[in-house]
Amino acid sequence: VPPDPPRAGELERIRRLTAHLPPGRGVIVGPGDDAAIVRPEDGADLAITTDAFLEARHFRREWCREAPGLARLATAVGRRLAAANLSDLAAMAAAPRWAVLSVGARAESEEWLEEVERALAAKLAESGAALVGGNLARTDGPEWYSLTLVGSVVRGRAWARAGARDGDLIAVTGAPGRAAAFGKRAPEYWADPDAAGPLHALGESWCDPASRVNVAAALAALGAVTAAIDLSDGLHGNLAQLCEAGGVGAEIDAASFGEDALIAGSGPLEELRYGPSDDYELLITVDAARRAACADAARRAGAPLTFAGRITDRAGDLTLRRADGTRAALPGRGYDHFAAP
Amino acid sequence: VPPDPPRAGELERIRRLTAHLPPGRGVIVGPGDDAAIVRPEDGADLAITTDAFLEARHFRREWCREAPGLARLATAVGRRLAAANLSDLAAMAAAPRWAVLSVGARAESEEWLEEVERALAAKLAESGAALVGGNLARTDGPEWYSLTLVGSVVRGRAWARAGARDGDLIAVTGAPGRAAAFGKRAPEYWADPDAAGPLHALGESWCDPASRVNVAAALAALGAVTAAIDLSDGLHGNLAQLCEAGGVGAEIDAASFGEDALIAGSGPLEELRYGPSDDYELLITVDAARRAACADAARRAGAPLTFAGRITDRAGDLTLRRADGTRAALPGRGYDHFAAP
Numbered sequence: 001v002p003p004d005p006p007r008a009g010e011l012e013r014i015r016r017l018t019a020h021l022p023p024g025r026g027v028i029v030g031p032g033d034d035a036a037i038v039r040p041e042d043g044a045d046l047a048i049t050t051d052a053f054l055e056a057r058h059f060r061r062e063w064c065r066e067a068p069g070l071a072r073l074a075t076a077v078g079r080r081l082a083a084a085n086l087s088d089l090a091a092m093a094a095a096p097r098w099a100v101l102s103v104g105a106r107a108e109s110e111e112w113l114e115e116v117e118r119a120l121a122a123k124l125a126e127s128g129a130a131l132v133g134g135n136l137a138r139t140d141g142p143e144w145y146s147l148t149l150v151g152s153v154v155r156g157r158a159w160a161r162a163g164a165r166d167g168d169l170i171a172v173t174g175a176p177g178r179a180a181a182f183g184k185r186a187p188e189y190w191a192d193p194d195a196a197g198p199l200h201a202l203g204e205s206w207c208d209p210a211s212r213v214n215v216a217a218a219l220a221a222l223g224a225v226t227a228a229i230d231l232s233d234g235l236h237g238n239l240a241q242l243c244e245a246g247g248v249g250a251e252i253d254a255a256s257f258g259e260d261a262l263i264a265g266s267g268p269l270e271e272l273r274y275g276p277s278d279d280y281e282l283l284i285t286v287d288a289a290r291r292a293a294c295a296d297a298a299r300r301a302g303a304p305l306t307f308a309g310r311i312t313d314r315a316g317d318l319t320l321r322r323a324d325g326t327r328a329a330l331p332g333r334g335y336d337h338f339a340a341p
Numbered sequence: 342v343p344p345d346p347p348r349a350g351e352l353e354r355i356r357r358l359t360a361h362l363p364p365g366r367g368v369i370v371g372p373g374d375d376a377a378i379v380r381p382e383d384g385a386d387l388a389i390t391t392d393a394f395l396e397a398r399h400f401r402r403e404w405c406r407e408a409p410g411l412a413r414l415a416t417a418v419g420r421r422l423a424a425a426n427l428s429d430l431a432a433m434a435a436a437p438r439w440a441v442l443s444v445g446a447r448a449e450s451e452e453w454l455e456e457v458e459r460a461l462a463a464k465l466a467e468s469g470a471a472l473v474g475g476n477l478a479r480t481d482g483p484e485w486y487s488l489t490l491v492g493s494v495v496r497g498r499a500w501a502r503a504g505a506r507d508g509d510l511i512a513v514t515g516a517p518g519r520a521a522a523f524g525k526r527a528p529e530y531w532a533d534p535d536a537a538g539p540l541h542a543l544g545e546s547w548c549d550p551a552s553r554v555n556v557a558a559a560l561a562a563l564g565a566v567t568a569a570i571d572l573s574d575g576l577h578g579n580l581a582q583l584c585e586a587g588g589v590g591a592e593i594d595a596a597s598f599g600e601d602a603l604i605a606g607s608g609p610l611e612e613l614r615y616g617p618s619d620d621y622e623l624l625i626t627v628d629a630a631r632r633a634a635c636a637d638a639a640r641r642a643g644a645p646l647t648f649a650g651r652i653t654d655r656a657g658d659l660t661l662r663r664a665d666g667t668r669a670a671l672p673g674r675g676y677d678h679f680a681a682p
Contacts, residue, residue, distance in 0.1 A: 028386060029499065034432040034571045035390035035492070037499045042383045045369060049376035050441040050476050050489060057478065091375040100391040102443065102487040135391045137398065141482025146443040148391060148489035151376070158370065158378045230375045 017114065017131075018121045024130020025097060036132035038098050044152045047094035051084040052146035053077055061112075063190035072193060074112050076207035077145070078119030080280075083209040084232065085149040086127050087280035090212040091230035093159045093220035094151035096129035102146045104139035116145060124149075127213045157220065159228035161245035164285040166313040168226050170250060171294065173212050173282045173303050175205075175257070176235045180277035181266035182206040202262040209280040215303035216282060222297055224290035229283050234276040236332040238283050240318060246285075249314035252330055255323045256308045274320070275332030285311055358455065358472075359462045365471020366438060377473035379439045385493045388435035392425040393487035394418055402453075404531035413534060415453050417548035418486070419460030421621075424550040425573065426490035427468050428621035431553040432571035434500045434561035435492035437470035443487040445480040457486060465490075468554045498561065500569035502586035505626035507654040509567050511591060512635065513647050514553050514623045516546075516598070517576045521618035522607035523547040543603040550621040556644035557623060563638055565631035572622040577615045577673040579624050581659060587626075590655035593671055596664045597649045615661070616673030626652055 024030065029037035040046060053059065059077050064070045082099075089096050101120065105113050121131045129149060182189065182202050189203040219225050229242045235252075243250050252274075263272050286294050291307065298305035309321070318330040365371070370378035381387060394400065400418050405411045423440075430437050442461065446454050462472045470490060523530065523543050530544040560566050570583045576593075584591050593615075604613050627635050632648065639646035650662070659671040 028497075029501065033502050034429040034569075035388040035435065035499075037433065037494065038387050038389065039496070040381050040387060046379050046381060046387075046491075047376040048379060048439060048441055048474060048489075048491065050443045050474065052443045052445065052476050052478050052487075054445060054478050054480055056481070088375040092378065094376065098389060100389055100489055102391045102393045102489070104393065104395060104445075104485050133389060133391065135393050135487070137393050137395050137485070139395055139483060139485070140397070142480060144445050144478070144480070144485060146393075146476070146487045148389075148441055148443070150387075150389065150491065153378065155380070156369075158376075160370065161374055228375075 017118050021121055021125045021130070024132060025128065027098065027130055027132055031133050036098065036100065038132060041152055043155055045155050045158060047089050047092045047151040047153050047158060048148065049085055049088035050146060050148040051081065051088065052144055053081045054144045055142040063187055069190055069193060070112065071115055072207065073190065074115035075119040078116040079123040079208045081145055081147050082120045082123035083211060083280045084278070085147050086211045086213055087230045087232065087282070089149060089151040090216035090282055091159060091228045092153060093157060093216050093228070094153035095217065096124065096127045096149055096151045096213060098132045099124055099129055099147055099149045101131060101134040103134065103136050104144045105136060106140065106143060107138055109143065120147065127211045159220070159225055161227055161229050161242050163227040164242060164246040164248050164311045165226060166248060166311055167288055168285040168311040169288050169291055169307050170252065170309045170311060171284050171286055172231065172235070172306050172308050173215060174210060174279060175260050175262070175304070176231055176279050176281055177260070177263050177273035177277050178202060178205050179279045180234070180272045180275060181263035184266045198262050198264070205262065210303070212282045212303060215298050215301040215305070218297040218301040219284065219294060222290060222293055224287045224294055225284050226287060227285045231281040231283050232278045234274065234332060235283065236274045236318065236330050237276060242283065242285070243316060243318065247315050249312040249317035250309060251312055251319045251321055252309035253321050256306055270331040273332070274330055358459050362462055362466045362471070365473060366469065368439065368471055368473055372474050377439065377441065379473060382493055384496055386496050386499060388430050388433045388492040388494050388499060389489065390426055390429035391487060391489040392422065392429065393485055394422045395485045396483040404528055410531055410534060411453065412456055413548065414531065415456035416460040419457040420464040420549045422486055422488050423461045423464035424552060424621045425619070426488050427552050427554055428571045428573065428623070430490060430492040431557035431623055432500065432569045433494060434498060434557050434569070435494035436558065437465065437468045437490055437492045437554060439473045440465055440470055440488055440490045442472060442475040444475065444477050445485045446477060447481065447484060448479055450484065461488070468552045500561070500566055502568055502570050502583050504568035505583060505587040505589050505652045506567060507589060507652055508629055509626040509652040510629050510632055510648050511593065511650045511652060512625050512627055513572065513576070513649050514556060514644050515551065515620060516601050516603065516645070517572055517620050517622055518601070518604050518614035518618050519543060519546050520620045521575070521613045521616060522604035525607045539603050539605070546603065551644070553623045553644060556639050556642040556646070559638040559642040560625065560635060563631060563634055565628045565635055567626045567628060569623060569625045572624050573619045575615065575617040575673060576624065577659065577671050578617060583624060583626070584657060584659065588656050590653040590658035591650060592653055592660045592662055593650035594662050597647055611672040614673070615671055
């Protein structure tokens with residue numbers, strides 16, 4: 001049983017990597033001691049989430065044949081891992097504050113890992129969070145990066161999955177399905193990431209998902225959101241979870257999303273848009289009477305917000321209303337959590 | 342890029358596994374939403390730490406040939422991972438509160454993983470902490486378990502590595518070196534974990550390291566501790582870090598520890614006791630005038646506390662004073678954080 005590896009070196013490295021970033025809010029002791037010490041605001045609740053990225057599951061270095069591409073992929077891995085966790089906190093109406101990163105890395109990948117960490121810390125800092133500690137272990141297998149993010153939320157005001165009511169409107173940030181579309185074309189993108197065109201734009205959106213922390217804060221201030229969930233399994237899958245938690249159903253208007261030039265050509269549109277896709281967008285339900293106020297808040301926060309349908313009282317029933325008025329079961333059954341990978 | 346796997350199933354499982362445990366203090370929303378929501382005490386600081394266990398590094402399933410042994414090994418992995426994180430918080434004088442577990446597991450190891458999680462949650466609960474969330478990803482490589490633990494500490498009163506002063510006494514909980522000793526005999530132990538004798542006792546102490554959270558709280562209440570570090574790299578290695586942080590040196594009295602029947606026969610005593618060993622004990626420095634009070638507090642908290650030497654003003658100098666009065670460099674150079682594994 002060899003003792004645990006480069007912990008101190010790792011903490012020192014995080015300190016170096018984050019030295020140029022803004023000092024974390026409420027950070028009393030950063031990386032370098034047995035634990036970080038932080039100071040929460042009095043009267044606030046805390047939101048805690050954790051998410052991990054694994055080599056060969058969430059990305060493949062083999063996509064890239066050359067060093068510049070590899071460095072960009074490392075940046076994307078760091079920024080996407082931060083985005084995955086930021087999105088969880090946004091879906092609770094929490095403001096990101098402090099994060100710790102636990103890594104299993106191969107001995108030879110020091111440069112790659114530094115780039116992942118640098119990108120992750122920068123993405124967190126853009127949303128007001130600081131990397132305050134971590135752990136580095138050596139592995140001979142696939143690498144993995146696991147981030148835990150703690151945020152601050154007004155006491156008793158965290159959004160929940162449960163709470164949607166018959167007649168509430170369903171709203172979605174961004175353009176769901178783009179991560180799934182990119183997944184089908186990743187090798188093509190990484191073969192020439194600078195090539196112009198829709199695939200380039202799709203790749204850029206995959207490499208750096210927009211943080212929805214600001215729009216969540218703006219919407220939370222309105223008090224009009226009745227339920228919220230992070231879109232990381234896919235629209236169908238996450239909508240089903242929200243409906244199950246609330247004992248309600250949902251009807252999605254296919255026409256509400258319009259065209260998406262970035263995903264055209266990557267596969268059947270409905271499968272991409274409603275099926276498994278880790279987009280890190282927000283799916284919320286809002287009081288129908290507050291639609292205009294929510295739209296306005298999202299616009300001011302700079303986030304595209306699509307009103308995509310409404311909640312019904314038909315528990316568990318997920319329907320798609322097509323442009324021609326016909327109705328069908330919502331396509332894109334979510335990821336089956338109990339199926340073999 | 343397949344979407345992230347059994348998250349919801351995992352959260353549901355954690356909920357089931359922890360259903361019989363005491364409800365976590367300050368837990369507003371447990372597993373099952375995008376993030377856990379917890380309520381810290383007003384006026385407290387938070388301590389955040391993370392530590393991971395990796396298959397083939399921290400344990401080997403090949404040690405066990407039969408199912409009963411494997412279940413015990415899973416229990417040990419869960420309890421040791423909890424202990425590693427509890428020890429980090431104890432070394433900051435923090436009270437453990439909330440934890441999230443991130444796992445990379447192979448598809449076939451569901452039973453094993455449940456046992457790891459059950460043991461981990463139980464060990465945390467014994468020290469007042471609750472498992473409030475997690476993430477499960479599939480891997481085809483070595484399994485890994487990464488725990489993040491958040492604790493509560495009196496504002497401004499967290500112990501630091503820095504702070505030891507010339508003349509302070511060095512005190513250590515438990516019997517350092519036992520984890521190293523066990524490491525040399527793990528296959529022998531697991532071949533027959535029920536065999537009586539010192540190896541059995543050594544194995545039991547490896548499988549379930551004592552939590553030092555209570556003794557840390559008792560010592561913190563005295564206000565006599567000047568610096569503290571978790572003993573997870575080995576006495577020499579961690580003492581060197583504490584001395585570096587404080588700009589001091591240290592002299593260890595070899596006679597202070599006495600014999601340890603549990604590690605006799607596992608290797609050279611001084612190498613085991615001072616060298617790399619993940620014991621999850623506490624190494625503290627205390628005001629020499631408060632020795633009796635500290636000894637008394639530790640006794641009442643049920644933790645063995647050895648006064649093992651004293652801090653000197655010879656920065657970076659680590660000396661061993663042997664029973665015959667001769668002095669030598671402290672043996673057991675710590676784990677080299679920058680060396681290849």
